Amino acid sequence: MAVKTEAVGKEWPANTYEVGLEKIREFAGAVGADNPVHHDRAAAKSGGFRDVVAPPMFCVVYSAPAMGPAILDPEVGMNLATMLHGSQEFVWGEPVCVGDVITTAPSCKEIYEKDGKGFYVFETVSTNQDAAEVVRGTWTNIVRGV
Template identity: 40%
Template sequence: MTVDTQFIGKEYEPITYVIGEEKIKEYAYAIGDLNELYINPEFAKKSKYSSIIAPPMFVVVFAKGAMDKLFSDKEVNLNMSRLVHGEQEFNFHKIIKADDTIKTIGKIKNIYSKNNNDFVELQTDSFNQKNELVVQGLWTFIIRG
């Protein structure tokens, strides 16, 4: 095993991201999801959300900073030339709206070996400005042996 298990539990400094209405729209157009709640402020204002909301997978935009912390961590020292994305899963708790301020904390949840490959699981917890958990992610990265 090349990734040391001593780093299980290591937590990174929070990353803060302000959810911009334009960024939500750009993301919606990029993924081809033209739901009026994502792109039309007048429509969204009349909805139960009273604002444009972010598509669920917008989480990738604001949680990326937590991944960057892991990837640039010289202590953990992941071999980026051998790293591939394994899987991701999310538990969504609250709707994310334009102008929300999201704080994401990344933590190494697990490190293990299987079939001569190392697996690193990063848990991300993202909170809004009310300190409510909006989404929890689990990102699995594989360092090929």
């Protein structure tokens, strides 16, 4: 059975996320990001940031929710029972600080089959309230037995 490729190029509604201080602290604690700029306002400001700044991988908090509808879309048609997160890339732009409002737009970039597996490649582009790009994510899911 071949993979369906009709969803290549499809876009889903953008998701908006407002960044809060305690969420950054909680995430930084869970990943061991102990630089004070992720916890303390004075340290962040003396480090040249507008406010407490998120660790780079905080991007999953505001961008992953935008991926939900794409993953579940029947037009994409992934078998979730045999799906694995195969690879991930993030390219970072402007730092994300407390108070930022981040909008993430998801799209499907590529669907192909290789060695009996389906590869589903999605992109999320996240921008802040000033329309500056903060992160671009490339999410590759692999479905076995397509």
